[in-house]
Amino acid sequence: MSRKKVYFLHSNIGQQLTGVEKSAMKRGNMFVKYLEVEPVFVTVNKNTNIHTNWERYIANGIVDKNISMINLFEYFQRSEEGKELPPFQIKREQAYGYENETSNGKFHVRMFDTNNNLVKYIIYRSNNQLDYINYFDSGKKIVRDRFNRFGQLSHTEYLRQDNTVYMTEYFDVYGKRVITKYEDGPYLISDENSVFKAVLPDEQALILYFLKKIIDQEEHVVIIDRNKRYSSLFIENKQLNVKTISVFHSTFFSNTTFRSKVNKNYKEVLNSPYSFDNIVVLTNNQKRDIEKQYGIQNLTAIPHPCLLVDTLSEKKPTVNKLVSVSRLAPEKNIDHLLEIIAIVKKHIPDVLLEIYGGGKEQQQLKKLAQRLELKDNVKFNGYVDKVEDVYASSELFLFAGQAEGFTMSVLESLACGCPVGSYNVRYGVDEMIQEDENGFLITFGDKEKFAEKIVAYLNKSNDEKNTYRQKAIHSATDYTEDKVANKWKELLNNLI
Incomplete structure (x- = not known):
């Protein structure tokens, strides 16, 4: 090919x-x-x-x-050509008054006219390049300029009185208008002279x-x-x-x-x-x-591919440490895991669940953890790019999602030698997890049984746990890159 x-x-x-x-x-x-x-x-x-x-x-x-x-x-x-161009600079004008402050690592400048009316609110990034400028008329915000990562003007937003955007103009790094977007369409495409050359009815077009x-x-x-x-x-x-x-x-x-x-x-x-x-x-x-x-x-x-990680000889899991890697979204049912940990805690007081990932449910989940008195048993660690060490240092990976196409995190965990406890939902988990060999499966919503299986696993001997870990890695061998690549190669060869 x-x-x-x-x-x-x-x-x-x-x-x-x-x-x-x-x-x-x-x-x-x-x-x-x-x-x-x-x-x-x-x-x-x-x-x-x-x-x-x-x-x-x-x-x-x-x-x-x-x-x-x-x-x-x-x-x-x-935009990439902006790397070779100078950033836009605002000249300080004597006719205006200025107020400066620093907030959240950014430099803020307010400009006032001779009647002490706010006319511009300028925000600089930490590298002293412009981030955005708000423009005011009679105390109302009317326009916002936003700047790209190299400091050139990216686009201008035109605002209603309620600060919603009704039109946006996008510019290339040389200052020429390239796209004009209206709130509900259309999109106007400009030529090299900023003259409109095409009208597209909507985003799909x-x-x-x-x-x-x-x-x-x-x-x-x-x-x-x-x-x-x-x-x-x-x-x-x-x-x-x-x-x-x-x-x-x-x-x-x-x-x-x-x-x-x-x-x-x-x-x-x-x-x-x-x-x-x-x-x-x-x-x-x-x-x-x-x-x-x-x-x-x-x-x-064709399943997702995985990289096998030899962690058994390098890292030992922290005793009684469990892990979840997931978006904090309703369909992931992280609240189930918190309720399950509350049950496990009655039998293993020092159990710890570390949760990696972010999302709109985070504050609600933290409040639930407080209500369940899990201050010392649950940690919200946010999003991380690299998760191999997270899996390798944990005794069990927990999954409580209600429906998945495959569950990449389950495969990643197994590939790192971390057994998995999961609800038995469609699809994928029942193909990857062998009961009481590399983890266990629980009927959806049965939190008591889930907690019971966690307690039983954590109470196993080190030799028994090592057997689970070895079988976890072995079970991931069906999904190695070379095997999955062959499936894709066959499909692509049949198409082109």
Whole structure:
């Protein structure tokens, strides 16, 4: 197979990775290592820090340095060229009065006219480059300028009286207008002279316009990781002559009940499955269920890959330490884990659950931990890029999610020799966890039984625990990069 590009379609690369981005990065790393293809991440959200985030993930070894990332706005704004240009500077004018202060590591400047009315509020980053400027008229904020990571003007937001944005103009690093966005559409595209040359009715049209610019050969492959954002483009439009693969990162249904409401992320794909050259799911069980319910034939089961980590000889787990690595979101049921730990504490007073991850549920979960009197038994450690040492230093990994496409964190834990206690939910956990060998499975919602199994495991001898740890690593060998890469190689060879 000659070297081709494979585009991974995503929305954003944030300061914290979701499971979708993280698993796609692992796939990309595997493609670089084992396949003759060039992975390219494509993102479409406006995020001034997106390249800073990307560079951090490269530096931390999360994503291979040979994988590129193209963002829609940075592409049109030519943001990378700003590295060679001077940052914008504001001249201090004698006619204005100034007030300076420092807050949260940023330098703030307020400018006042001769009548002592606030006219500008300027925020500098810690490197003394401009972050944003708010402009005022008669005491009301009317316009905001935002600046890119190199200090050039990125975009201007025009505000209503309630401070909501009704129009945004985006500029390239040379100061030329490139995109004008109205709140509910349309998008106006400008030429090299800032004159409008195209009117696009909505965001989907803008994304399609962008994809046509960057994908130039029909032999390339597009892998859709964010189906809700992109799938309609390949159903409603046949203007991109590429091979398309839709990847289901979660279950095709919405909750714990099989054949319940269809997951909105995959509804369009399931309704028009043959608009895509292939649909990849992560487990054989989900493939079988979709085939049975929908009669779809262009399905392939390919799991996430993992790297085996030899931690048994290097690290010993901390006694009675448990771990959870997860977004703090309602569907992850971290509140269940807190209630389970409260039960375990009655039998093992020094049990400790360390929770890694961030999310909107964090404050509520902290309050629950206080109510359950778990001050010394639960630690919220936030998001971390590298989790191998976290798993290796823990006796058990706990998972209480209600439905998953595969559960990458369970596989990562096993690969590091950390056994897993989990609710038995679709999909993946029952394929990875062998009862009382590398962990245990519990009926969803049975917190008493979950706690009982944790206590029983923690009370095992060191020799028994080491056997579990060895079997955990062995169980992950079915998901090593070379084996998963062969599945992808076969699929890609059949498409191009």
